[in-house]
Amino acid sequence: MDIVVKGRKTEVPERFRKHVAEKLKLEKIQKLDGKVISLDVEVSKEPNPRQADRCDRVEITLRSRGPVIRAEAAASDPYAALDLAAEKLDARLRKQHDKRFSRRGARRISAAEVPDHVPGAATLNGNGRTVSEEEPGEVPTKKIGSLEVQGDGPLVVREKTHVASPMTLDQALYEMELVGHDFYLFVDSETKEPSVVYRRHAYDYGVIHLRTDTMVTQSHSPEAGGTLGG
Numbered sequence: 001m002d003i004v005v006k007g008r009k010t011e012v013p014e015r016f017r018k019h020v021a022e023k024l025k026l027e028k029i030q031k032l033d034g035k036v037i038s039l040d041v042e043v044s045k046e047p048n049p050r051q052a053d054r055c056d057r058v059e060i061t062l063r064s065r066g067p068v069i070r071a072e073a074a075a076s077d078p079y080a081a082l083d084l085a086a087e088k089l090d091a092r093l094r095k096q097h098d099k100r101f102s103r104r105g106a107r108r109i110s111a112a113e114v115p116d117h118v119p120g121a122a123t124l125n126g127n128g129r130t131v132s133e134e135e136p137g138e139v140p141t142k143k144i145g146s147l148e149v150q151g152d153g154p155l156v157v158r159e160k161t162h163v164a165s166p167m168t169l170d171q172a173l174y175e176m177e178l179v180g181h182d183f184y185l186f187v188d189s190e191t192k193e194p195s196v197v198y199r200r201h202a203y204d205y206g207v208i209h210l211r212t213d214t215m216v217t218q219s220h221s222p223e224a225g226g227t228l229g230g
Contacts, residue, residue, distance in 0.1 A: 008044040016043070016078055023086050024060070032093040035065040043078055052076065058085045062093075067180040069093065096180065172197045173205060 003024060005017045020041050030036055040061045046054065054074035058081040062069045069092050073084030166189035167175070176184035176197055183198040188209065196208045 003039045003041060005041045005043070008042055010043060010045040012043050016082075019079060020082065023082055024089075029062070029093065032097045033062070033064050033066070036062060037065070038063045041082075043081075046074075056081045058082045060085050060089050062089065066096070067177040069096065069178065070174065092178065099180070166192060169195075169197065169207060 003020060003026070005012055005020050024039065024041070026036075026039070029039070038061075040063075042059045042061070044057045044059075046057065048055075053076050055076065056078040057072060057074040058078060059070065059072040069089065071085045071088035071092060073081050073088060075081040075084060164185075164187050166187045168189050172184050172186040172195070175186070176182075176199070183196055185194065185196050187193070188195045191209065191211070193212070194210045198206050198208070200206050
């Protein structure tokens with residue numbers, strides 16, 4: 001595998017190409033991700049004189065059999081920008097490597113093994129009371145998220161709340177590839193509505209937008225459905 005260095009609206013000197021090969025050591029990268037397919041480095045220059053301290057931008061794109069990892073940075077010269085982008089790439093590669101290692105090393109405990117690992121777990125009901133404390137004929141009720149469940153029904157609810165900043169579709173796809181999930185929930189910066197991007201086949205993606213039904217909203221309004229006075 002070779003490193004492809006290209007410039008966007010700018011020429012890339014041979015000295016910089018050699019520096020890229022020295023900075024991005026393929027042996028080190030392949031130790032963190034042995035399924036690397038390609039490594040592209042793109043250099044661009046911002047002509048705006050007001051952005052002289054960030055006029056050179058370097059974007060590194062690593063493609064493998066897993067998620068695509070990108071790292072970019074801007075600085076006053078391409079060498080400094082490359083150093084910053086390389087540090088970001090190394091941090092993200094290590095994060096992905098540690099995540100894969102922890103998944104392989106983790107061992108799930110079966111339901112039958114829970115009493116052996118959690119003392120007293122088999123003697124408690126959903127309310128935290130011991131079985132002996134329950135009154136005869138009493139149906140235990142437990143609260144799961146915002147729901148109350150009676151008895152030992154099969155219903156399992158996992159509730160999470162995240163704070164999300166609105167983002168574009170491109171940003172959502174980038175975040176999904178970075179974390180390695182098959183879908184990503186986000187708030188669309190244009191519509192301000194919740195949306196989901198998901199992976200389909202190969203490099204094809206889909207997106208689902210949720211839009212508030214105004215008819216349903218009006219039907220729940222206190223003024224809707226009122227009688228006509230005469």
